[in-house]
Amino acid sequence: MAREDHLVISSGKAVQPFHYAVGLYGSKFFQELKENRRLVGSKCPDCGKVYVPPRKVCGGCFKEMKEFVEVGPKGTISTFTIVRYTFIDPETGVQRPVPYGYGFVRFDGADTVFQHFVELDEKHPIKIGARVETVFREKMEGTIRDILYFRIIEE
Amino acid sequence: MEKIAIIGMGMTKIEANKVSENFADMAWEAVNAALADAGMDIKDVSNLITTSNDFWDGRTISCMAVGDSSGAREKNCSCVEGDGTYGAFYAMARILSGSYPSTLVTGHTKGSESISSLITNAAFDPIYERSLGVDMITASAMQARAYMDKTGTTSEDLARVSVKNHGNAKNNPYAQLPMDLTVEDVLASEMIADPLHKLDCSPVSDGCCALILADEETAKKFCKKPIWVKGAAFCSDAYFLGDRDLAKPKSLVAAAKKAYAMAGITEPTRQIDLAEVYDAFTYQELMWAEGLGLAEYGKAKDRLKNGDFDISGTLPVNASGGLLSGHPVIAAGLYRMAEAVRQLRGEAGANQKDGAKTAVVQGLNGLCGQSHCVWVLGNE
Ligand SMILES: [Zn+2]
Numbered sequence: 001m002a003r004e005d006h007l008v009i010s011s012g013k014a015v016q017p018f019h020y021a022v023g024l025y026g027s028k029f030f031q032e033l034k035e036n037r038r039l040v041g042s043k044c045p046d047c048g049k050v051y052v053p054p055r056k057v058c059g060g061c062f063k064e065m066k067e068f069v070e071v072g073p074k075g076t077i078s079t080f081t082i083v084r085y086t087f088i089d090p091e092t093g094v095q096r097p098v099p100y101g102y103g104f105v106r107f108d109g110a111d112t113v114f115q116h117f118v119e120l121d122e123k124h125p126i127k128i129g130a131r132v133e134t135v136f137r138e139k140m141e142g143t144i145r146d147i148l149y150f151r152i153i154e155e
Numbered sequence: 156m157e158k159i160a161i162i163g164m165g166m167t168k169i170e171a172n173k174v175s176e177n178f179a180d181m182a183w184e185a186v187n188a189a190l191a192d193a194g195m196d197i198k199d200v201s202n203l204i205t206t207s208n209d210f211w212d213g214r215t216i217s218c219m220a221v222g223d224s225s226g227a228r229e230k231n232c233s234c235v236e237g238d239g240t241y242g243a244f245y246a247m248a249r250i251l252s253g254s255y256p257s258t259l260v261t262g263h264t265k266g267s268e269s270i271s272s273l274i275t276n277a278a279f280d281p282i283y284e285r286s287l288g289v290d291m292i293t294a295s296a297m298q299a300r301a302y303m304d305k306t307g308t309t310s311e312d313l314a315r316v317s318v319k320n321h322g323n324a325k326n327n328p329y330a331q332l333p334m335d336l337t338v339e340d341v342l343a344s345e346m347i348a349d350p351l352h353k354l355d356c357s358p359v360s361d362g363c364c365a366l367i368l369a370d371e372e373t374a375k376k377f378c379k380k381p382i383w384v385k386g387a388a389f390c391s392d393a394y395f396l397g398d399r400d401l402a403k404p405k406s407l408v409a410a411a412k413k414a415y416a417m418a419g420i421t422e423p424t425r426q427i428d429l430a431e432v433y434d435a436f437t438y439q440e441l442m443w444a445e446g447l448g449l450a451e452y453g454k455a456k457d458r459l460k461n462g463d464f465d466i467s468g469t470l471p472v473n474a475s476g477g478l479l480s481g482h483p484v485i486a487a488g489l490y491r492m493a494e495a496v497r498q499l500r501g502e503a504g505a506n507q508k509d510g511a512k513t514a515v516v517q518g519l520n521g522l523c524g525q526s527h528c529v530w531v532l533g534n535e
Contacts, residue, residue: 003174003175006174006175008174011213018281020281020282022282026282026283051398052397053282053283059393059394059398060393078301079297079298079300079301079304079401079402080297080300081293081296081297081300081348081349081350081351082348082349083293083296083348084345084346084347084348084349085292085345085347085348087270087272087273087288087290088270088272088273089288090273090276090277090285090286090288091286091288096288102287102289102293102297102348103297104297104396104397104401112395112397112398113396113397114397115284115287115289115297115396115397116287117287128300128301128304143286144282144283144284144286144287145286145287
Protein backbone atom coordinates (compact mmCIF):
# COMPACT_ATOMS: atom_id res chain seq x y z
CA MET A 1 0.00 0.00 0.00
CA ALA A 2 1.34 3.43 -0.90
CA ARG A 3 2.41 5.78 1.86
CA GLU A 4 -0.24 8.32 0.91
CA ASP A 5 -2.91 5.67 1.37
CA HIS A 6 -2.04 5.15 5.05
CA LEU A 7 -4.87 6.41 7.16
CA VAL A 8 -4.95 9.00 9.94
CA ILE A 9 -7.92 9.07 12.32
CA SER A 10 -8.68 12.21 14.32
CA SER A 11 -9.78 12.34 17.94
CA GLY A 12 -13.37 13.35 18.62
CA LYS A 13 -14.81 16.66 19.73
CA ALA A 14 -15.13 15.78 23.41
CA VAL A 15 -12.89 17.67 25.81
CA GLN A 16 -11.68 16.77 29.26
CA PRO A 17 -12.31 19.67 31.63
CA PHE A 18 -10.19 19.79 34.77
CA HIS A 19 -11.04 21.51 38.03
CA TYR A 20 -7.76 22.59 39.57
CA ALA A 21 -7.74 23.30 43.29
CA VAL A 22 -5.97 26.60 43.75
CA GLY A 23 -5.23 25.91 47.42
CA LEU A 24 -5.00 28.28 50.35
CA TYR A 25 -1.99 30.19 49.02
CA GLY A 26 -3.37 30.71 45.54
CA SER A 27 -6.81 31.58 46.89
CA LYS A 28 -5.22 34.26 49.04
CA PHE A 29 -3.30 35.56 46.00
CA PHE A 30 -6.41 35.80 43.83
CA GLN A 31 -8.57 37.21 46.63
CA GLU A 32 -6.08 40.03 47.25
CA LEU A 33 -5.80 40.60 43.52
CA LYS A 34 -9.55 40.71 42.93
CA GLU A 35 -10.67 42.62 45.98
CA ASN A 36 -7.75 44.91 46.73
CA ARG A 37 -5.74 45.01 43.47
CA ARG A 38 -2.81 43.93 45.60
CA LEU A 39 -0.12 41.38 44.78
CA VAL A 40 1.10 39.10 47.54
CA GLY A 41 3.89 36.59 47.89
CA SER A 42 4.89 34.17 50.61
CA LYS A 43 8.03 34.62 52.68
CA CYS A 44 10.33 31.83 53.85
CA PRO A 45 11.01 31.92 57.62
CA ASP A 46 14.51 30.50 57.05
CA CYS A 47 16.08 32.16 54.00
CA GLY A 48 13.74 35.16 53.89
CA LYS A 49 13.04 34.72 50.19
CA VAL A 50 9.73 36.12 48.95
CA TYR A 51 8.00 33.88 46.41
CA VAL A 52 5.46 35.11 43.86
CA PRO A 53 3.05 33.47 43.26
CA PRO A 54 2.83 32.44 46.92
CA ARG A 55 3.03 28.77 47.78
CA LYS A 56 3.39 26.61 50.84
CA VAL A 57 6.94 25.34 50.50
CA CYS A 58 10.31 27.03 50.01
CA GLY A 59 11.97 24.41 47.84
CA GLY A 60 15.47 25.59 48.70
CA CYS A 61 14.97 25.22 52.46
CA PHE A 62 12.21 22.58 52.40
CA LYS A 63 10.39 24.79 54.91
CA GLU A 64 6.73 25.72 55.20
CA MET A 65 5.96 29.38 54.58
CA LYS A 66 3.17 30.99 56.57
CA GLU A 67 3.76 34.70 56.11
CA PHE A 68 2.20 36.66 53.24
CA VAL A 69 3.83 39.91 52.15
CA GLU A 70 2.74 42.52 49.63
CA VAL A 71 4.92 42.96 46.52
CA GLY A 72 4.90 45.26 43.48
CA PRO A 73 2.85 46.52 41.75
CA LYS A 74 5.96 47.95 40.12
CA GLY A 75 8.87 45.79 39.09
CA THR A 76 11.80 45.22 36.74
CA ILE A 77 12.00 43.10 33.60
CA SER A 78 14.47 40.23 34.06
CA THR A 79 14.05 38.71 30.59
CA PHE A 80 11.55 38.85 27.76
CA THR A 81 10.62 37.80 24.27
CA ILE A 82 8.48 39.19 21.50
CA VAL A 83 6.34 36.32 20.30
CA ARG A 84 5.92 36.45 16.54
CA TYR A 85 4.75 32.99 15.55
CA THR A 86 1.05 32.38 15.38
CA PHE A 87 -0.41 29.65 17.50
CA ILE A 88 -3.67 28.61 19.06
CA ASP A 89 -4.52 30.38 22.30
CA PRO A 90 -5.10 27.64 24.90
CA GLU A 91 -7.65 29.89 26.61
CA THR A 92 -9.86 30.58 23.61
CA GLY A 93 -8.92 27.95 21.03
CA VAL A 94 -8.49 30.60 18.34
CA GLN A 95 -5.34 31.93 16.75
CA ARG A 96 -3.74 34.66 18.80
CA PRO A 97 -2.72 37.96 17.18
CA VAL A 98 1.03 38.55 17.05
CA PRO A 99 3.41 40.10 17.83
CA TYR A 100 3.08 40.50 21.55
CA GLY A 101 5.51 40.97 24.41
CA TYR A 102 6.02 38.36 27.09
CA GLY A 103 8.41 38.56 29.97
CA PHE A 104 9.52 37.88 33.49
CA VAL A 105 9.19 40.69 36.00
CA ARG A 106 10.74 40.89 39.43
CA PHE A 107 8.14 42.70 41.53
CA ASP A 108 9.59 45.16 44.00
CA GLY A 109 9.96 43.21 47.25
CA ALA A 110 10.04 39.78 45.57
CA ASP A 111 12.93 37.37 45.09
CA THR A 112 11.42 35.30 42.29
CA VAL A 113 10.24 36.56 38.92
CA PHE A 114 6.72 36.44 37.57
CA GLN A 115 5.65 35.89 33.97
CA HIS A 116 3.01 37.80 32.05
CA PHE A 117 2.42 39.86 28.93
CA VAL A 118 4.44 43.02 28.41
CA GLU A 119 2.92 45.86 26.41
CA LEU A 120 4.86 46.67 23.25
CA ASP A 121 5.38 50.41 23.06
CA GLU A 122 7.58 52.05 20.44
CA LYS A 123 8.51 54.89 22.76
CA HIS A 124 9.68 52.49 25.46
CA PRO A 125 11.39 49.50 23.84
CA ILE A 126 11.31 46.37 25.90
CA LYS A 127 14.66 45.49 27.48
CA ILE A 128 16.19 43.72 30.43
CA GLY A 129 16.25 46.07 33.41
CA ALA A 130 13.29 48.17 32.21
CA ARG A 131 10.92 49.31 34.96
CA VAL A 132 7.27 48.33 34.68
CA GLU A 133 3.93 48.86 36.37
CA THR A 134 1.13 46.34 36.57
CA VAL A 135 -2.00 47.10 34.57
CA PHE A 136 -5.13 45.46 35.98
CA ARG A 137 -8.35 44.81 34.16
CA GLU A 138 -11.39 46.84 35.04
CA LYS A 139 -13.71 44.08 36.15
CA MET A 140 -11.71 41.70 38.29
CA GLU A 141 -12.60 38.00 38.25
CA GLY A 142 -10.01 36.39 40.46
CA THR A 143 -7.87 34.81 37.74
CA ILE A 144 -4.39 35.49 36.40
CA ARG A 145 -5.95 37.47 33.56
CA ASP A 146 -6.99 40.14 36.11
CA ILE A 147 -3.49 41.35 35.32
CA LEU A 148 -3.71 42.58 31.74
CA TYR A 149 -0.02 43.16 31.19
CA PHE A 150 3.04 45.03 32.39
CA ARG A 151 3.58 48.52 31.05
CA ILE A 152 7.08 49.94 30.71
CA ILE A 153 7.48 53.19 32.63
CA GLU A 154 10.15 55.83 33.03
CA GLU A 155 11.43 56.40 36.54
CA MET B 156 30.25 0.88 40.89
CA GLU B 157 29.82 -2.49 39.18
CA LYS B 158 30.40 -2.36 35.48
CA ILE B 159 27.34 -1.67 33.32
CA ALA B 160 27.48 -1.64 29.54
CA ILE B 161 25.37 -0.57 26.61
CA ILE B 162 25.38 -3.64 24.41
CA GLY B 163 22.72 -2.87 21.84
CA MET B 164 21.05 0.11 20.24
CA GLY B 165 18.41 0.65 17.62
CA MET B 166 16.99 3.84 16.16
CA THR B 167 14.24 4.54 13.71
CA LYS B 168 14.98 7.25 11.21
CA ILE B 169 13.77 10.54 12.68
CA GLU B 170 11.05 11.99 10.46
CA ALA B 171 8.61 14.89 10.46
CA ASN B 172 5.60 12.64 10.10
CA LYS B 173 5.79 8.86 10.26
CA VAL B 174 2.35 8.42 8.79
CA SER B 175 3.12 4.79 7.94
CA GLU B 176 3.93 3.76 11.52
CA ASN B 177 2.01 4.02 14.77
CA PHE B 178 3.73 4.01 18.17
CA ALA B 179 3.85 0.24 18.39
CA ASP B 180 5.28 -0.03 14.87
CA MET B 181 8.08 2.41 15.73
CA ALA B 182 8.87 0.44 18.89
CA TRP B 183 8.97 -2.83 16.91
CA GLU B 184 11.52 -1.37 14.50
CA ALA B 185 13.78 0.13 17.19
CA VAL B 186 13.59 -2.87 19.55
CA ASN B 187 14.41 -5.39 16.83
CA ALA B 188 17.28 -3.24 15.63
CA ALA B 189 18.65 -3.13 19.20
CA LEU B 190 18.25 -6.89 19.66
CA ALA B 191 19.99 -7.61 16.34
CA ASP B 192 22.72 -5.14 17.26
CA ALA B 193 23.31 -6.92 20.57
CA GLY B 194 23.04 -10.38 19.02
CA MET B 195 20.18 -11.16 21.39
CA ASP B 196 16.78 -12.75 21.15
CA ILE B 197 13.89 -11.13 23.02
CA LYS B 198 14.05 -14.19 25.33
CA ASP B 199 17.51 -13.06 26.42
CA VAL B 200 16.05 -9.85 27.86
CA SER B 201 14.46 -10.33 31.25
CA ASN B 202 12.79 -6.97 31.68
CA LEU B 203 12.20 -3.63 30.07
CA ILE B 204 11.52 0.06 30.61
CA THR B 205 9.41 2.08 28.18
CA THR B 206 9.63 5.86 28.19
CA SER B 207 6.90 8.12 26.86
CA ASN B 208 4.65 11.08 27.59
CA ASP B 209 0.88 10.69 27.84
CA PHE B 210 0.04 14.18 26.56
CA TRP B 211 2.20 13.76 23.52
CA ASP B 212 0.80 10.31 22.82
CA GLY B 213 -2.76 11.49 23.48
CA ARG B 214 -3.26 8.37 25.56
CA THR B 215 -3.43 7.62 29.26
CA ILE B 216 -0.71 5.14 30.39
CA SER B 217 0.94 5.47 26.98
CA CYS B 218 3.99 3.50 28.09
CA MET B 219 1.95 0.30 28.39
CA ALA B 220 0.48 0.56 24.89
CA VAL B 221 3.79 -0.28 23.24
CA GLY B 222 4.38 -3.33 25.44
CA ASP B 223 3.62 -6.10 22.96
CA SER B 224 5.71 -4.71 20.14
CA SER B 225 8.53 -4.04 22.59
CA GLY B 226 8.57 -7.65 23.77
CA ALA B 227 7.05 -7.03 27.20
CA ARG B 228 4.56 -9.88 27.24
CA GLU B 229 5.03 -11.98 30.39
CA LYS B 230 8.00 -9.87 31.38
CA ASN B 231 8.66 -7.30 34.05
CA CYS B 232 7.90 -4.01 32.29
CA SER B 233 8.07 -0.65 33.99
CA CYS B 234 7.75 2.91 32.73
CA VAL B 235 9.34 6.32 32.94
CA GLU B 236 7.63 9.55 31.97
CA GLY B 237 10.40 11.86 30.91
CA ASP B 238 13.45 11.94 28.71
CA GLY B 239 14.95 8.62 27.66
CA THR B 240 18.17 9.27 29.57
CA TYR B 241 16.07 8.90 32.75
CA GLY B 242 14.60 5.66 31.44
CA ALA B 243 18.15 4.44 30.86
CA PHE B 244 19.08 5.49 34.39
CA TYR B 245 16.23 3.35 35.73
CA ALA B 246 17.43 0.49 33.53
CA MET B 247 20.91 0.86 34.97
CA ALA B 248 19.58 0.96 38.55
CA ARG B 249 17.67 -2.25 37.93
CA ILE B 250 20.82 -4.03 36.76
CA LEU B 251 22.73 -2.68 39.75
CA SER B 252 20.07 -4.20 42.02
CA GLY B 253 21.49 -7.59 41.01
CA SER B 254 18.12 -8.99 39.93
CA TYR B 255 18.30 -8.15 36.22
CA PRO B 256 21.29 -9.12 34.04
CA SER B 257 20.10 -6.95 31.17
CA THR B 258 17.36 -4.37 30.60
CA LEU B 259 15.85 -3.10 27.37
CA VAL B 260 14.89 0.58 27.45
CA THR B 261 12.85 2.37 24.81
CA GLY B 262 11.67 5.93 24.28
CA HIS B 263 9.19 7.15 21.70
CA THR B 264 7.33 10.26 20.59
CA LYS B 265 5.28 11.41 17.66
CA GLY B 266 5.26 15.18 17.65
CA SER B 267 3.41 15.07 14.35
CA GLU B 268 0.09 13.98 15.80
CA SER B 269 -0.73 17.01 17.95
CA ILE B 270 -0.19 20.75 18.23
CA SER B 271 3.18 21.04 19.94
CA SER B 272 2.59 24.48 21.44
CA LEU B 273 -0.56 23.23 23.22
CA ILE B 274 1.26 20.16 24.51
CA THR B 275 4.16 22.17 25.92
CA ASN B 276 1.77 24.87 27.19
CA ALA B 277 0.16 22.15 29.31
CA ALA B 278 3.48 21.62 31.11
CA PHE B 279 3.05 25.04 32.73
CA ASP B 280 1.16 25.76 35.91
CA PRO B 281 -2.58 25.68 35.15
CA ILE B 282 -3.42 28.35 37.69
CA TYR B 283 -0.81 31.03 37.07
CA GLU B 284 0.77 30.43 33.67
CA ARG B 285 -1.08 28.26 31.22
CA SER B 286 -3.86 30.65 30.22
CA LEU B 287 -1.23 33.21 29.20
CA GLY B 288 -0.30 30.89 26.35
CA VAL B 289 3.34 30.40 27.31
CA ASP B 290 4.85 27.34 25.66
CA MET B 291 8.28 25.78 25.23
CA ILE B 292 9.32 28.19 22.50
CA THR B 293 8.27 31.33 24.38
CA ALA B 294 9.95 30.14 27.57
CA SER B 295 13.10 29.13 25.73
CA ALA B 296 13.23 32.47 23.93
CA MET B 297 13.23 34.16 27.33
CA GLN B 298 15.97 31.84 28.53
CA ALA B 299 17.98 32.55 25.38
CA ARG B 300 17.60 36.30 25.97
CA ALA B 301 18.70 35.98 29.61
CA TYR B 302 21.72 33.84 28.63
CA MET B 303 22.78 36.15 25.80
CA ASP B 304 22.42 39.19 28.02
CA LYS B 305 24.62 37.65 30.71
CA THR B 306 27.31 36.18 28.44
CA GLY B 307 27.44 38.50 25.44
CA THR B 308 26.59 35.60 23.14
CA THR B 309 25.15 36.96 19.88
CA SER B 310 22.61 35.80 17.31
CA GLU B 311 25.54 35.04 14.98
CA ASP B 312 27.00 32.75 17.65
CA LEU B 313 23.68 30.91 17.92
CA ALA B 314 23.47 30.66 14.14
CA ARG B 315 26.84 28.90 14.05
CA VAL B 316 25.38 26.06 16.14
CA SER B 317 22.60 25.61 13.59
CA VAL B 318 25.03 25.67 10.65
CA LYS B 319 27.29 23.08 12.31
CA ASN B 320 24.56 20.67 13.43
CA HIS B 321 22.48 20.70 10.24
CA GLY B 322 25.75 20.20 8.35
CA ASN B 323 26.73 17.24 10.55
CA ALA B 324 23.32 15.70 9.88
CA LYS B 325 24.23 15.29 6.21
CA ASN B 326 26.22 12.19 7.13
CA ASN B 327 23.68 10.81 9.58
CA PRO B 328 21.19 8.42 7.95
CA TYR B 329 18.82 8.77 10.93
CA ALA B 330 18.58 12.59 10.83
CA GLN B 331 15.48 14.44 9.69
CA LEU B 332 16.98 17.76 8.59
CA PRO B 333 20.37 17.58 6.93
CA MET B 334 21.02 21.03 5.48
CA ASP B 335 23.73 23.15 3.96
CA LEU B 336 23.36 26.46 5.74
CA THR B 337 25.24 29.68 6.29
CA VAL B 338 25.05 31.99 9.29
CA GLU B 339 23.19 34.42 7.02
CA ASP B 340 20.58 31.76 6.19
CA VAL B 341 19.88 31.24 9.88
CA LEU B 342 19.64 34.95 10.60
CA ALA B 343 17.37 35.43 7.60
CA SER B 344 14.98 32.68 8.70
CA GLU B 345 11.67 33.75 10.19
CA MET B 346 11.83 35.32 13.65
CA ILE B 347 9.77 32.99 15.83
CA ALA B 348 10.15 34.59 19.25
CA ASP B 349 13.01 37.05 19.80
CA PRO B 350 15.86 36.21 19.77
CA LEU B 351 15.08 32.81 18.25
CA HIS B 352 14.84 32.41 14.50
CA LYS B 353 13.17 29.41 12.97
CA LEU B 354 16.55 27.78 12.33
CA ASP B 355 17.49 28.26 16.00
CA CYS B 356 14.68 25.85 16.87
CA SER B 357 14.54 22.07 16.56
CA PRO B 358 11.79 20.65 14.38
CA VAL B 359 8.72 18.64 15.36
CA SER B 360 9.65 15.00 14.92
CA ASP B 361 8.65 11.36 15.21
CA GLY B 362 10.97 8.59 16.31
CA CYS B 363 11.78 5.73 18.65
CA CYS B 364 15.10 4.62 20.09
CA ALA B 365 15.94 1.46 22.04
CA LEU B 366 19.02 0.57 24.07
CA ILE B 367 20.01 -2.63 25.83
CA LEU B 368 21.99 -2.25 29.04
CA ALA B 369 23.67 -5.20 30.72
CA ASP B 370 25.91 -6.26 33.57
CA GLU B 371 29.52 -7.15 32.85
CA GLU B 372 28.98 -10.90 32.53
CA THR B 373 26.09 -10.52 30.08
CA ALA B 374 27.92 -7.82 28.16
CA LYS B 375 30.91 -10.06 27.63
CA LYS B 376 28.73 -13.00 26.63
CA PHE B 377 26.85 -11.16 23.88
CA CYS B 378 28.85 -8.15 22.82
CA LYS B 379 32.19 -7.64 21.11
CA LYS B 380 32.26 -3.90 21.68
CA PRO B 381 30.46 -3.09 24.91
CA ILE B 382 30.33 0.61 25.71
CA TRP B 383 30.80 1.05 29.42
CA VAL B 384 28.96 3.42 31.72
CA LYS B 385 31.69 5.35 33.51
CA GLY B 386 29.39 7.67 35.40
CA ALA B 387 25.74 8.73 35.46
CA ALA B 388 23.85 11.25 37.56
CA PHE B 389 20.93 13.61 37.45
CA CYS B 390 19.85 16.66 39.39
CA SER B 391 16.77 18.93 39.49
CA ASP B 392 16.14 22.63 39.95
CA ALA B 393 12.97 24.56 40.89
CA TYR B 394 9.77 23.92 38.93
CA PHE B 395 8.70 27.53 38.42
CA LEU B 396 10.93 29.19 35.82
CA GLY B 397 10.63 32.38 37.86
CA ASP B 398 12.35 30.70 40.81
CA ARG B 399 15.46 29.91 38.74
CA ASP B 400 18.32 31.89 37.29
CA LEU B 401 17.43 30.96 33.72
CA ALA B 402 20.79 32.20 32.39
CA LYS B 403 22.70 29.49 34.27
CA PRO B 404 22.38 25.70 34.10
CA LYS B 405 22.75 25.13 37.84
CA SER B 406 21.31 21.62 38.01
CA LEU B 407 23.41 20.54 35.02
CA VAL B 408 26.60 21.70 36.72
CA ALA B 409 25.62 19.64 39.77
CA ALA B 410 24.73 16.53 37.72
CA ALA B 411 27.94 16.76 35.69
CA LYS B 412 30.00 17.10 38.84
CA LYS B 413 28.56 13.86 40.21
CA ALA B 414 28.86 11.95 36.94
CA TYR B 415 32.44 13.15 36.43
CA ALA B 416 33.39 12.18 39.99
CA MET B 417 32.17 8.63 39.30
CA ALA B 418 34.06 8.53 36.02
CA GLY B 419 37.27 10.01 37.38
CA ILE B 420 36.97 13.02 35.08
CA THR B 421 38.76 16.00 36.56
CA GLU B 422 39.50 17.92 33.36
CA PRO B 423 36.51 17.43 31.07
CA THR B 424 37.97 19.50 28.22
CA ARG B 425 41.00 17.21 28.12
CA GLN B 426 39.51 13.85 29.11
CA ILE B 427 36.30 13.92 27.05
CA ASP B 428 36.54 13.25 23.34
CA LEU B 429 33.05 14.19 22.25
CA ALA B 430 29.67 15.31 23.53
CA GLU B 431 26.06 14.71 22.55
CA VAL B 432 23.90 17.34 24.22
CA TYR B 433 20.21 18.33 24.22
CA ASP B 434 20.19 21.11 21.63
CA ALA B 435 16.45 21.71 21.41
CA PHE B 436 17.49 25.27 20.55
CA THR B 437 20.83 26.62 19.36
CA TYR B 438 21.56 28.55 22.55
CA GLN B 439 21.01 25.38 24.59
CA GLU B 440 23.98 23.63 23.01
CA LEU B 441 26.23 26.44 24.21
CA MET B 442 24.64 26.63 27.66
CA TRP B 443 24.72 22.89 28.21
CA ALA B 444 28.30 22.58 26.90
CA GLU B 445 29.30 25.12 29.54
CA GLY B 446 27.27 23.33 32.22
CA LEU B 447 29.15 20.16 31.32
CA GLY B 448 32.46 21.96 31.80
CA LEU B 449 33.38 21.75 28.11
CA ALA B 450 33.89 25.52 28.09
CA GLU B 451 33.97 28.20 30.74
CA TYR B 452 30.67 29.97 31.38
CA GLY B 453 29.99 32.33 28.47
CA LYS B 454 32.92 30.98 26.44
CA ALA B 455 31.27 28.16 24.49
CA LYS B 456 30.65 30.62 21.66
CA ASP B 457 34.41 31.16 21.36
CA ARG B 458 35.19 27.45 21.24
CA LEU B 459 32.44 26.99 18.65
CA LYS B 460 33.77 29.84 16.52
CA ASN B 461 37.26 28.37 16.81
CA GLY B 462 36.00 25.09 15.35
CA ASP B 463 36.66 23.10 18.53
CA PHE B 464 33.11 21.68 18.48
CA ASP B 465 33.32 20.61 14.82
CA ILE B 466 33.79 16.95 13.94
CA SER B 467 37.36 17.82 13.01
CA GLY B 468 37.80 19.82 16.23
CA THR B 469 39.24 18.82 19.57
CA LEU B 470 35.84 18.19 21.16
CA PRO B 471 33.00 17.57 18.69
CA VAL B 472 29.59 18.53 20.07
CA ASN B 473 26.60 16.87 18.42
CA ALA B 474 28.61 15.31 15.62
CA SER B 475 25.37 13.45 14.88
CA GLY B 476 23.57 16.67 13.96
CA GLY B 477 21.85 16.85 17.32
CA LEU B 478 18.22 17.64 17.97
CA LEU B 479 18.26 20.65 15.68
CA SER B 480 18.35 18.02 12.93
CA GLY B 481 15.54 15.94 14.44
CA HIS B 482 13.88 16.16 17.85
CA PRO B 483 11.71 13.24 18.91
CA VAL B 484 11.03 14.48 22.45
CA ILE B 485 11.33 11.75 25.15
CA ALA B 486 13.37 9.55 22.80
CA ALA B 487 15.78 12.45 22.32
CA GLY B 488 18.22 11.59 25.11
CA LEU B 489 18.32 7.92 24.09
CA TYR B 490 19.20 9.02 20.55
CA ARG B 491 22.05 11.07 22.04
CA MET B 492 23.28 7.98 23.92
CA ALA B 493 22.96 5.80 20.82
CA GLU B 494 24.91 8.34 18.76
CA ALA B 495 27.65 8.38 21.40
CA VAL B 496 27.73 4.56 21.26
CA ARG B 497 28.17 4.70 17.48
CA GLN B 498 31.12 7.04 17.95
CA LEU B 499 32.74 5.01 20.72
CA ARG B 500 32.46 1.84 18.64
CA GLY B 501 34.05 3.67 15.72
CA GLU B 502 30.90 3.19 13.62
CA ALA B 503 29.98 6.82 12.96
CA GLY B 504 31.21 6.81 9.36
CA ALA B 505 32.00 10.23 7.94
CA ASN B 506 31.10 11.82 11.30
CA GLN B 507 33.58 9.68 13.24
CA LYS B 508 35.81 11.42 15.76
CA ASP B 509 39.06 9.52 15.35
CA GLY B 510 40.16 7.59 18.40
CA ALA B 511 37.17 8.59 20.52
CA LYS B 512 37.43 6.84 23.88
CA THR B 513 35.20 8.85 26.21
CA ALA B 514 31.93 10.65 25.53
CA VAL B 515 29.58 12.72 27.62
CA VAL B 516 25.84 12.64 26.95
CA GLN B 517 23.24 14.92 28.42
CA GLY B 518 19.46 14.62 28.50
CA LEU B 519 16.98 16.86 30.22
CA ASN B 520 13.53 16.86 31.68
CA GLY B 521 11.25 19.77 32.43
CA LEU B 522 11.01 23.23 30.94
CA CYS B 523 14.22 25.06 30.05
CA GLY B 524 16.34 22.33 31.61
CA GLN B 525 14.74 21.95 35.04
CA SER B 526 16.52 18.64 35.42
CA HIS B 527 19.55 17.25 33.62
CA CYS B 528 20.80 13.69 33.29
CA VAL B 529 24.49 13.24 32.50
CA TRP B 530 26.18 10.06 31.29
CA VAL B 531 29.87 9.47 30.81
CA LEU B 532 30.44 6.55 28.41
CA GLY B 533 33.69 4.89 27.42
CA ASN B 534 34.95 2.05 25.25
CA GLU B 535 37.69 0.81 27.57
ZN1 LIG C 1 13.83 29.31 52.28
